[in-house]
Amino acid sequence: MRVSGVFRIISADRRYEEIHSTYKPIKRLMRLVSLNCSGANTSWELFWTVFKAFASASVLGFLTFYCLYIKIRYHYNDVILSIKLTDAVQMCYDYIQYLLDLFYVFKYGRETYEEYYKHMINIDQILITVNYSAIKSRHIKFIAYFCVILIITSAWDFTAWALSYGVLLPTLYATNYIYLLIKMLTTLDLMLHVMHVEYRLKCIVNQLQECYCETKRFPGDFIDSIGNKLWFYCESPSKPANTGMRPPDKILTGNNPQAVKWLSRCYLVLCEQCVFINNLYGTRILLNSLSLLIDMIRFTNIAVRLVTGSQPTMYASGIYPAAANILRMVTCALVIGTLVSQCERAYRQRDKALAVIDHILVGKEPDADLRSELTDLRGLIQSRPIQFHTSYFFRLEYGFLVSLVSVMVTYTIILIQSVN
Numbered sequence: 001m002r003v004s005g006v007f008r009i010i011s012a013d014r015r016y017e018e019i020h021s022t023y024k025p026i027k028r029l030m031r032l033v034s035l036n037c038s039g040a041n042t043s044w045e046l047f048w049t050v051f052k053a054f055a056s057a058s059v060l061g062f063l064t065f066y067c068l069y070i071k072i073r074y075h076y077n078d079v080i081l082s083i084k085l086t087d088a089v090q091m092c093y094d095y096i097q098y099l100l101d102l103f104y105v106f107k108y109g110r111e112t113y114e115e116y117y118k119h120m121i122n123i124d125q126i127l128i129t130v131n132y133s134a135i136k137s138r139h140i141k142f143i144a145y146f147c148v149i150l151i152i153t154s155a156w157d158f159t160a161w162a163l164s165y166g167v168l169l170p171t172l173y174a175t176n177y178i179y180l181l182i183k184m185l186t187t188l189d190l191m192l193h194v195m196h197v198e199y200r201l202k203c204i205v206n207q208l209q210e211c212y213c214e215t216k217r218f219p220g221d222f223i224d225s226i227g228n229k230l231w232f233y234c235e236s237p238s239k240p241a242n243t244g245m246r247p248p249d250k251i252l253t254g255n256n257p258q259a260v261k262w263l264s265r266c267y268l269v270l271c272e273q274c275v276f277i278n279n280l281y282g283t284r285i286l287l288n289s290l291s292l293l294i295d296m297i298r299f300t301n302i303a304v305r306l307v308t309g310s311q312p313t314m315y316a317s318g319i320y321p322a323a324a325n326i327l328r329m330v331t332c333a334l335v336i337g338t339l340v341s342q343c344e345r346a347y348r349q350r351d352k353a354l355a356v357i358d359h360i361l362v363g364k365e366p367d368a369d370l371r372s373e374l375t376d377l378r379g380l381i382q383s384r385p386i387q388f389h390t391s392y393f394f395r396l397e398y399g400f401l402v403s404l405v406s407v408m409v410t411y412t413i414i415l416i417q418s419v420n
Helices: 012-033 043-078 081-107 110-127 132-165 168-172 175-214 257-308 319-363 368-383 398-418
Strands: none
Touching: 012 110, 012 132, 012 175, 043 081, 043 168, 043 175, 081 175, 081 257, 081 398, 110 175, 110 257, 132 168, 132 175, 132 319, 175 257, 175 319, 257 319, 257 368, 257 398, 319 368, 319 398
16 A cells, blocks of 8 residues: 555554454453354354354343243232333343344344454554554453442342342342343443544544644744643654554654545544444444433332332341442443443544644644645544434433433432322
8 A cells, every 4th residue: 555655564464463352352241142243254153153142042031031920920919010010111121122132243244344344454554553452451441340340239239139038039130130231241342342433533633733743833923732742632642652553654644635635534434434333333222221221210219119118128128229229220320421431532532633633724834735635634524523323313422411311310200209
């Protein structure tokens, strides 16, 4: 590939291995619930993957509806209407959502993923520097964080209900822990894709900052906003630690119009990558968010009922299970909040790119060709913003969290006041 008159020889195979290395931890966990089929290379492997998915769906479906049957026959008589209604709806909903997850995983299977990785490598071949180790390290931290939260909340919840109702009842509700694990893994899987987009946007911002530093200054006594220090908009371009791997040649830096043209091409392909991500996860995250919302409403309703005494317990005080339900409600909120936070980090990189371009156009004196390419890039970023959405219903941003909290509070009040 020829860029700016210089030939670059970078191993695409190595980039392929590095990219796949970032996905290995989450893929291993997704295999536990048969939500990963990208590794099926032969017909036998594909058959085995489909068989495992069918077996997982069958076993989980049997456990779900058997436990629901036992609850309806032996336990729901002692539970108030609002609790048993939300519990029954949630169990059926979670299983249907799991089946839909399986459908989307096999719909966008290995061949589609390979094309997705190919375009990712093409972007990296142009940008040169993508910190794969930082992406993998950060994602592993999130995996550990989610696993610790799941273990603590599940253990606390099971113990609290066992003290108040005996061991049998919390065992019947243990399928909820499996479904919470599935929802966490789906969220973590999407978060990794969002991180890859964020880091590539960060590389574009760093290249634009290099362009700012090497463009002719505007005449007069004008303070340099971002060129010589770590400032509000972007990171210092002189730090080699931010590159991940040392670029062989300084190709996409400086005030070269062709280099900016390649950045525009990278951004456009990155937008197409986001289209794939939204197609694969949009509907799943929409249903996932709705499921977590139902969980938050249900846990809050149960906690209030136990504290007020409208739902009595058999052996001990209801304070312990009430506290456990509040903790589980907070856990569901953290899952959604963490995902939205990672999406917002990607959006901020887009804002930084626009800010640096504005500083070049206004605070520097680029030649006509460079100004034209920067203007085209700026128009592209504004007209094709990087965004992650739930099948075009909601954009994953902080406003989405405000809407969820509002709906949770509203329906919790309705359940507490109206359904007895």
